[in-house]
Amino acid sequence: MPQLVGKLSSMTTPLHIALVTETWRPEINGVAMTLSRMTDGLQDLGHRFTLIRPRQHAADLPATETKLREVLVAGCPIPGYRGLRFGLPAKARLLNAWRADRPDIIQVATEGPLGASAIAAARELDIPVVSEFHTNFHAYSRHYGFSWLEGLVAMHLRRLHNKSAVTLAPTFAVARELTAAGYRTVRVVSRGVDTALFNPQRRSMALRAHWGVSEEQLVVTYVGRLAAEKNLPLVTQAFATIRDLHPNSRLLFVGDGPMRTQLQRSNATYLFAGMRRGEDLAAHYASADLFLFPSLTETFGNVTLEALASGLGVVAYDCAAANELIRDGDNGRVVPGNHGDAFIAAALELARNPAMLATLRQRAHASVRHLDWGHISAELADILHSTIKAHQRQQHANLIFRFAPD
Numbered sequence: 001m002p003q004l005v006g007k008l009s010s011m012t013t014p015l016h017i018a019l020v021t022e023t024w025r026p027e028i029n030g031v032a033m034t035l036s037r038m039t040d041g042l043q044d045l046g047h048r049f050t051l052i053r054p055r056q057h058a059a060d061l062p063a064t065e066t067k068l069r070e071v072l073v074a075g076c077p078i079p080g081y082r083g084l085r086f087g088l089p090a091k092a093r094l095l096n097a098w099r100a101d102r103p104d105i106i107q108v109a110t111e112g113p114l115g116a117s118a119i120a121a122a123r124e125l126d127i128p129v130v131s132e133f134h135t136n137f138h139a140y141s142r143h144y145g146f147s148w149l150e151g152l153v154a155m156h157l158r159r160l161h162n163k164s165a166v167t168l169a170p171t172f173a174v175a176r177e178l179t180a181a182g183y184r185t186v187r188v189v190s191r192g193v194d195t196a197l198f199n200p201q202r203r204s205m206a207l208r209a210h211w212g213v214s215e216e217q218l219v220v221t222y223v224g225r226l227a228a229e230k231n232l233p234l235v236t237q238a239f240a241t242i243r244d245l246h247p248n249s250r251l252l253f254v255g256d257g258p259m260r261t262q263l264q265r266s267n268a269t270y271l272f273a274g275m276r277r278g279e280d281l282a283a284h285y286a287s288a289d290l291f292l293f294p295s296l297t298e299t300f301g302n303v304t305l306e307a308l309a310s311g312l313g314v315v316a317y318d319c320a321a322a323n324e325l326i327r328d329g330d331n332g333r334v335v336p337g338n339h340g341d342a343f344i345a346a347a348l349e350l351a352r353n354p355a356m357l358a359t360l361r362q363r364a365h366a367s368v369r370h371l372d373w374g375h376i377s378a379e380l381a382d383i384l385h386s387t388i389k390a391h392q393r394q395q396h397a398n399l400i401f402r403f404a405p406d
Contacts, residue, residue: 014046015384018103018127020118022075022086022110024053028275029225030302031134034191035109041377043067050103052094052118054087071097073114087114094121103127105384109134111160119163128391130384131164133157133178134299158182165387168380170300171324189380191321192373193305197279200311200365202286211250211271211287218242218249218351221288221312223281223303224295226257234294234340236266238315238347242290245351254284285310290350290357293322294343305371308332308364313357315347331367332360 019039023032039049048067054075062070073093075085087110098121106122108115108131115131122129158181161167167186169175175186205215213219220242222235239251252271253263263270276284285291291307291314298304298320305321307314314332316322326332333350335342350357 013385014048015042015104015381015388016048016050016101017042017384018050018052018098018106018118020052020087020106020108020110020115022054022078022112022114024051026277027056028277030300031109033302034134034300037192037194037373038377038380039068041373042381044374045377045381047381050097050101052087052090052097052114054085054114056085075114086110086112089113089117091117091121094118095124098122098125098127105130105388107384108132108164111157116160119160123163126395128387129164130166130168130387131161132168133161133174134170154181165391166383168383171320173319173323174299187383189383190324190371190376191300191302191305192371192376193302193309193368194373195309195365195369195371197282198285198306198309199282200286200361202279202282202310204283204287207283207287211252213248213250218246218290219252219288220249220290220292220347220351221252221254221285222292223254223285223307224293226253226255226259226263228259229295229297231294231296232259232263234343235292236263237340238292238294238344241344241348242351245348249351252284252288254281282306282310285312288312289361290347291315292343292347293317294340295320296337305368308368311361311365313350313360314364315343315350317343325368327367330360331363 019035021035023029025032025036043049051068051070053070053072055072060072062072073090074088076088078086094117106118106127106129108118108129119129162184165185167178167183168189169178169186170189170191172188175188178186208215208219211219220239222232224230226232243249250269250271252273254273254276256275260272264272273284285307289312291312293301293304293314293316295301296317296319301321304314304316305325308325308331314326316326316332316334317337318334319337322334326334328334333346335346350360
């Protein structure tokens with residue numbers, strides 16, 4: 001059964017971790033952000049990393065820091081994800097690198113050809129592997145006209161993850177789904193949030209003035225990738241009902257993606273802020289009022305956590321992060337998955353009832369204040385240590401069996 005690390009153990013031996021990922025900072029997406037935060041936290045605990053990732057452009061050079069050394073490999077563009085590349089198989093390169101500087105454990109964050117070759121190299125060198133389930137790629141396929149591939153993608157993911165010792169899932173719900181689908185060993189490591197950064201105090205009247213809205217006007221926002229798998233038509237449908245009630249309300253999109261042009265053409269009153277980072281992103285969250293997130297393809301949904309920390313009234317489907325973080329009617333609103341009418345009704349109710357919206361917003365930040373990245377990183381370190389210990393026990397058992405008398 002899925003497990004969540006509870007009380008942290010006293011395992012403090014510094015580890016050399018080889019992290020294999022297709023995406024890394026400064027790229028803006030949930031996976032890159034999560035890996036960056038967790039890696040920073042593990043480095044603060046004294047662990048060091050070798051990062052294996054695709055070269056993103058011709059001028060991309062590997063980092064050579066003491067606690068984070070990079071190995072860059074060849075890659076190819078990811079269709080529909082401008083600026084991102086997937087890594088090509090690099091088993092021979094990884095075998096040479098890991099023989100020269102052997103890691104204690106391999107952490108495979110993405111499931112492309114690079115990740116598969118990393119698992120193969122690790123098995124050849126007898127190094128334990130943990131893998132991470134960040135993205136519902138099999139669910140994405142139906143949004144891009146490849147629904148017939150969904151079963152094949154799901155089978156590939158299961159086979160790949162079952163070659164690792166442990167698969168890390170971001171929520172209990174995802175862990176239960178993976179276990180039911182045949183994933184053998186699933187552990188839960190949640191996501192954290194920087195509540196000093198994502199905070200209601202970041203609200204900016206100057207930014208709202210730049211949007212052309214007063215303090216009294218309602219700003220509805222969506223933050224994330226502007227793409228088919230995010231169910232954005234439901235955002236615009238919900239906003240249309242809100243605008244019938246409040247004609248001077250505005251809809252703000254923060255992020256970019258292949259649907260941006262279509263959305264811009266559909267309604268000239270929509271606001272588009274593009275990609276934002278750091279304090280600028282935090283100000284965009286906090287300066288809005290109501291956050292709509294109707295995606296059904298998330299494994300977690302970091303934006304839900306960031307919106308709560310920013311003190312927004314959040315409306316989401318009862319899945320992923322929202323399922324575990326939102327108490328309906330207390331610190332946000334959640335509705336059953338795929339019930340579009342219920343989603344629109346919940347959004348309209350908050351727009352119609354300013355007192356209810358204000359109460360949810362006041363409670364939202366406090367409800368996630370405990371989700372500190374330092375604690376999350378310590379939980380991951382504990383899992384890495386326990387995975388190494390289990391691998392060593394298995395090696396010892398294999399040795400005894402090999403030399404046992406007939």
